[in-house]
Amino acid sequence: MNHHRTTLGRTTLAMASATLAAGVSLAATAESPHPAVETLLDLGYPAPQEGELVHIPPTMADLEAADMRPETKAVIRRGYDLFTNTQQLRGENVFNDMNCSSCHLGEGRQPFSAPVWPAAVTLPNYRGKNDHVNNLEERIAGCFAYSMNGVPPEYGSDDMLAMTAYHQWLAKGAPVYPDQPIYGRGFPAPERPDELSYANGEALYGENCAVCHSEDGSGHYEDGEYVFPPTWGDGSNNWGAGIVRTHTAAGFIKNNMPLGQPLSLSDQEAWDIAYYMTQQERPQDPRYAGSVDVVLEKFGPTFHKNSSYGQEREVDGHRLADHANWGEKGDEIKPWNVGVPRFEDLKEE
Numbered sequence: 001m002n003h004h005r006t007t008l009g010r011t012t013l014a015m016a017s018a019t020l021a022a023g024v025s026l027a028a029t030a031e032s033p034h035p036a037v038e039t040l041l042d043l044g045y046p047a048p049q050e051g052e053l054v055h056i057p058p059t060m061a062d063l064e065a066a067d068m069r070p071e072t073k074a075v076i077r078r079g080y081d082l083f084t085n086t087q088q089l090r091g092e093n094v095f096n097d098m099n100c101s102s103c104h105l106g107e108g109r110q111p112f113s114a115p116v117w118p119a120a121v122t123l124p125n126y127r128g129k130n131d132h133v134n135n136l137e138e139r140i141a142g143c144f145a146y147s148m149n150g151v152p153p154e155y156g157s158d159d160m161l162a163m164t165a166y167h168q169w170l171a172k173g174a175p176v177y178p179d180q181p182i183y184g185r186g187f188p189a190p191e192r193p194d195e196l197s198y199a200n201g202e203a204l205y206g207e208n209c210a211v212c213h214s215e216d217g218s219g220h221y222e223d224g225e226y227v228f229p230p231t232w233g234d235g236s237n238n239w240g241a242g243i244v245r246t247h248t249a250a251g252f253i254k255n256n257m258p259l260g261q262p263l264s265l266s267d268q269e270a271w272d273i274a275y276y277m278t279q280q281e282r283p284q285d286p287r288y289a290g291s292v293d294v295v296l297e298k299f300g301p302t303f304h305k306n307s308s309y310g311q312e313r314e315v316d317g318h319r320l321a322d323h324a325n326w327g328e329k330g331d332e333i334k335p336w337n338v339g340v341p342r343f344e345d346l347k348e349e
C-alpha cells in the first residue's frame with residue numbers, strides 16, 4: 001500500500017525550520033530566543049523554561065552540506081526514508097497504515113510532537129514500560145511493536161542501523177545524558193479538566209477531525225491511495241501504544257491537531273476528543289496472554305492505569321479490548337522483544 005505524504009503536514013515544520021542552523025543546542029533565554037523558537041512562540045507554544053535544553057535538530061539539507069563520509073550520509077538518508085515512509089516495511093515490520101511520521105510530525109523534528117532525537121542522548125536508560133534499561137534500538141522497537149502494530153527490524157540489521165543513525169543525526173550537537181529537562185519533549189498534556197465528556201468528544205471529532213480521519217476512524221483514501229492515517233480500527237496503533245493513554249492523546253491533539261491548526265482547541269476540547277478517541281477499538285495489546293484480565297493484572301496499575309483498556313464504555317457497556325483481534329498481523333506473528341526480561345542478574349532484591 002502506498003502512503004502518500006501530505007503537504008499539509010509540513011506547514012508547521014516548514015515555518016519552524018525556516019531559519020534553523022544545523023544541530024544547534026543552546027540554553028535559550030527570554031531575552032534572546034532562537035529564531036526557530038520564536039516561530040514556535042508565534043504559533044502559541046509555550047516559551048522554554050529557565051534551564052530547559054533547547055535543541056534545534058538539523059535538516060536533511062544540512063546533512064547534504066555536512067562534512068561527513070558519503071557512506072554515512074547514505075545510511076542516515078535511508079533512516080530518514082524509513083521514518084517518513086515506513087509503509088515500505090508493510091507486511092514485514094509494519095502491520096497497520098502508519099508511518100513513524102504519522103505521530104512524530106515534521107519528520108520527527110517538531111517540538112511538542114514527540115521529537116525523536118531525545119532518545120539518542122538519554123538512552124541507554126531505565127524505562128518503566130518494560131522495567132529495564134533500554135538502548136535506542138529497543139526504544140525504536142517499542143514503537144514498531146505497539147504504534148505500528150508490528151515486529152521490529154532485528155537489532156543490528158541494516159534497517160535498524162539506518163533508523164538509529166537518523167535519530168542520532170537529529171541529535172547532532174545536543175549534550176549526551178543532559179541534566180536539563182528537554183524543551184518540547186513528548187506530547188505534553190494540558191491540565192486535565194474535572195469532567196470529561198464522551199458525547200462532547202464525539203461531536204467535536206465529527207466537526208474537526210472526521211473530514212480527514214473519517215467518521216469511523218479509518219482514515220482517508222483518494223483514488224485508492226492512502227492519505228490520512230486511521231485514528232482507530234485495524235489500521236491504527238494497537239492497545240499497547242503510548243497514544244492510547246488519554247493524557248498522551250490529549251497532548252498530541254492539543255499540540256498538533258487539527259493538522260495545520262495546532263493549539264486551536266481548548267484544553268477541555270482536546271481532552272474530550274482524546275477521551276472519545278481512546279475508547280474506540282483497535283488491535284489487541286501484544287502483551288495479551290489470552291485474557292484482558294491477565295493484562296490488567298500485570299499492567300493495570302502502571303501503563304493501563306492511564307488508558308481505557310478493559311473498561312466498560314459507558315455509552316454502550318462494551319468492554320474495551322476484550323477480543324483477540326490482532327489486526328493485519330494476525331495471531332501468528334508476535335513482536336519478539338515485548339516483555340522479554342533483561343539484566344535479571346543485576347536486579348537487587
Ligand code: HEC
Nearest residue numbers: 098099100103114116118119140143147186187237242243
Ligand atoms: C501512533 C503514534 C506513533 C507512531 C506511529 C510512532 N510513535 Fe514513536 N512515540 C509515540 C508516543 C506516544 C511516544 C511517547 C511520547 C511521550 O513520551 O509522551 C513515542 C516516543 C518515541 C520515541 C522516544 C522519544 C523520546 O522523547 O525519548 C522514539 C525514539 C520514537 N517514538 C520512535 C518512533 C519510530 C522510529 C517510529 C516508527 C517505527 C514511531 N516512533 C512511530 C507515538 C508513535
Ligand code: HEC
Nearest residue numbers: 006009101102103208209212228229230231253257258259
Ligand atoms: C487536514 C486534515 C486533518 C485534520 C482536520 C485532522 N488531522 Fe489528524 N492527522 C492528519 C495527518 C496528515 C496526520 C499524519 C501526520 C503527517 O503525516 O504529517 C494526522 C495524524 C493524527 C494522529 C496520529 C496518527 C493516527 O492516525 O492515530 C491522530 C491521533 C490524529 N491525527 C487525530 C486528529 C484529531 C483528534 C483531529 C481533530 C481534532 C485531527 N486529527 C484532525 C490530518 C488531519
